[in-house]
Amino acid sequence: xxxxxxxxxxxxxxxxxxDSPPDLDPASAASSACAAILxxxxxxxxxxxxxxxxxxxxxxxxxxxxxxxxTCIVYPRTGADVQAAMANIFQFGSHYVVQAGAHSAMVGxxxxxDGVLISFANMTSTTYNPQTGTVTxxxxxxxxxxxxxxxxxxxxxxxxxxLGGGISYLAPLYGWAGPTVLGIVTRYExxxxxxxxKEQKNWFGGSITYPASSSVAILEASARYIRxxxxxxxxxxxxxxxxxxxxxATVYLFYNGPSLPHSIFGDFLSIPNTSASLSPLSYFDIxxxxxxxxxxxxxxxxxxxxxxxxxxxxxGYNHFFNFTETxxxxxxxxxxxxxxxxxxxxxxxxxGANAIGDPGVAPxxxxxxxxxxxxxxxxxPGLPLYINxxxxxxxxxxxxxxxxxxxxxxxxxxxxRFNVEHTTGPIGL
Ligand SMILES: Cc1cc2nc3c(=O)[nH]c(=O)nc-3n(C[C@H](O)[C@H](O)[C@H](O)COP(=O)(O)OP(=O)(O)OC[C@H]3O[C@@H](n4cnc5c(N)ncnc54)[C@H](O)[C@@H]3O)c2cc1C
Ligand SMILES: *[C@@H]1O[C@H](CO)[C@@H](O)[C@H](O)[C@H]1NC(C)=O
Ligand SMILES: *[C@@H]1O[C@H](CO)[C@@H](O)[C@H](O)[C@H]1NC(C)=O
Ligand SMILES: *[C@@H]1O[C@H](CO)[C@@H](O)[C@H](O)[C@H]1NC(C)=O
Ligand SMILES: *[C@@H]1O[C@H](CO)[C@@H](O)[C@H](O)[C@H]1NC(C)=O
Ligand SMILES: *[C@@H]1O[C@H](CO)[C@@H](O)[C@H](O)[C@H]1NC(C)=O
Numbered sequence: 001x002x003x004x005x006x007x008x009x010x011x012x013x014x015x016x017x018x019d020s021p022p023d024l025d026p027a028s029a030a031s032s033a034c035a036a037i038l039x040x041x042x043x044x045x046x047x048x049x050x051x052x053x054x055x056x057x058x059x060x061x062x063x064x065x066x067x068x069x070x071t072c073i074v075y076p077r078t079g080a081d082v083q084a085a086m087a088n089i090f091q092f093g094s095h096y097v098v099q100a101g102a103h104s105a106m107v108g109x110x111x112x113x114d115g116v117l118i119s120f121a122n123m124t125s126t127t128y129n130p131q132t133g134t135v136t137x138x139x140x141x142x143x144x145x146x147x148x149x150x151x152x153x154x155x156x157x158x159x160x161x162x163l164g165g166g167i168s169y170l171a172p173l174y175g176w177a178g179p180t181v182l183g184i185v186t187r188y189e190x191x192x193x194x195x196x197x198k199e200q201k202n203w204f205g206g207s208i209t210y211p212a213s214s215s216v217a218i219l220e221a222s223a224r225y226i227r228x229x230x231x232x233x234x235x236x237x238x239x240x241x242x243x244x245x246x247x248x249a250t251v252y253l254f255y256n257g258p259s260l261p262h263s264i265f266g267d268f269l270s271i272p273n274t275s276a277s278l279s280p281l282s283y284f285d286i287x288x289x290x291x292x293x294x295x296x297x298x299x300x301x302x303x304x305x306x307x308x309x310x311x312x313x314x315x316g317y318n319h320f321f322n323f324t325e326t327x328x329x330x331x332x333x334x335x336x337x338x339x340x341x342x343x344x345x346x347x348x349x350x351x352g353a354n355a356i357g358d359p360g361v362a363p364x365x366x367x368x369x370x371x372x373x374x375x376x377x378x379x380x381p382g383l384p385l386y387i388n389x390x391x392x393x394x395x396x397x398x399x400x401x402x403x404x405x406x407x408x409x410x411x412x413x414x415x416x417r418f419n420v421e422h423t424t425g426p427i428g429l
Contacts, residue, residue: 026095026114027071033094033116034072040084041074048072056119057111060102063298065110070097070117077122079186086184089116095422098184100139105301106392108424118184128153128192135192139185144288151198151284169235169254169286170195173344182413195283203286205235205254206278214271215240218249219317220310221267226340227307233257234264235286238338240317242324248274254286297332302374302391305341305383316377323373341386397428
């Protein structure tokens with residue numbers, strides 16, 4: 001997947017400093033900023049309507065975020081374009097948001113109304129530099145395309161995802177994908193991990209689905225796996241899909257080796273299943289196994305971090321189940337996803353941090369129930385929350401051991417606190 005070297009352009013640092021904010025209302029500030037950016041960068045880099053504008057506002061993973069209508073969209077082609085946009089956003093005190101893959105589940109996180117949207121849709125290249133051994137990716141690239149571009153070299157790189165931390169099946173061995181980055185990233189230079197080509201089936205695994213009656217066994221087995229597994233070659237994720245009164249569980253399990261060791265996965269292999277698809281796979285195969293790119297539903301993610309006995313997991317699950325049953329009529333689906341973060345992942349890298357957005361827009365009853373659920377299924381003491389899976393209302397940074405250092409860093413790079421006030425996050429800094 002990825003290594004530690006990432007470049008951030010803290011664009012407004014180099015921009016014209018205003019002495020005092022112009023104090024325009026958000027719609028006027030955004031209109032003024034858009035007019036000035038259009039003057040600086042021209043069309044089609046700056047657009048306020050049309051097919052490309054519509055495609056960007058509609059091709060967002062979380063349907064809630066497709067309701068936003070940015071005052072204009074800036075499609076930078078270079079880091080200098082980003083700086084020009086930010087200089088004007090800062091100058092007029094406009095609200096803004098940055099969009100890369102548009103895949104974040106967080107409400108209000110990757111589009112905006114009465115503000116400027118900076119879209120990296122046209123900065124999508126992936127290049128391998130054999131001199132430095134690094135892969136340079138532009139921020140708009142989708143991982144599928146980045147992987148396809150370098151897969152023949154046997155590498156994987158794992159963009160927005162990096163900013164939140166980044167979990168992959170390689171994380172137990174190599175750690176978090178992304179370091180702490182503040183500002184707008186215009187280029188990522190990554191140390192690739194040699195995972196093999198598409199043809200090299202050096203992993204074994206796939207998925208097993210289980211009937212409703214197995215959910216408790218899956219939760220208990222997951223609790224044990226999380227507590228006890230120390231083998232960094234093992235990859236695991238469990239999805240408990242709750243459709244009230246009918247629960248199915250799917251477990252994805254992988255091992256970087258010729259088979260699934262019973263000492264690690266024995267529990268999952270002995271629970272009665274409804275279907276199983278296990279075979280030798282390449283890392284390319286396993287990265288594409290879980291479908292994740294489909295758009296079309298309004299989504300709300302919320303996270304808790306658990307470690308401990310089986311009862312901790314069952315209690316969280318029971319709260320989740322109660323939430324789902326109560327709001328069944330309002331929900332298309334409701335999933336509890338268990339993503340292990342082993343100790344080795346913490347050891348392999350230091351944790352990263354990024355921005356987090358506005359409160360959500362779920363129907364009012366569901367919203368209250370969701371907040372209750374987050375409170376009830378709260379984290380085990382001392383564990384940090386994983387930002388890419390959190391709701392915008394969750395005060396994630398406060399749960400990081402390096403919270404004080406983050407606050408200090410943020411204060412250094414944004415002394416006027418422009419970002420806290422003009423983009424959806426970060427809260428708590
Ligand atoms: C179904 C699903 C599965 C997921 N699975 C995983 C997983 O396995 N592992 C994992 O780690 N995460 C996972 N996530 C979380 C997802 O990776 C993160 O939400 C990630 O931020 C999305 O990246 P993006 O480029 O699409 O970001 P966007 O949605 O475009 O933006 C998200 C945030 O990043 C900011 N941002 C984006 N690019 C830049 C930039 N260049 N500079 C500054 N800020 C920027 C945006 O302003 C916004 O705040 C999953 C999410 C979903 C919905
Ligand atoms: C973005 O790239 C596409 C495909 O190359 C091109 O058609 C489009 O005009 C570009 N848009 C902008 C704003 O540069
Ligand atoms: C863009 O979408 C709007 C509705 O949101 C529609 O009225 C308009 O015709 C669309 N424009 C194009 C060029 O498709
Ligand atoms: C799944 O169930 C079938 C039928 O009971 C069994 O033969 C098979 O071994 C099970 N597979 C796994 C991976 O548990
Ligand atoms: C993680 O690091 C700690 C402290 O150095 C060490 O005691 C522990 O064994 C390590 N664990 C793993 C799984 O690497
Ligand atoms: C179940 O959820 C509903 C709706 O949020 C809530 O009112 C109720 O208190 C919950 N029940 C339990 C036992 O937590």
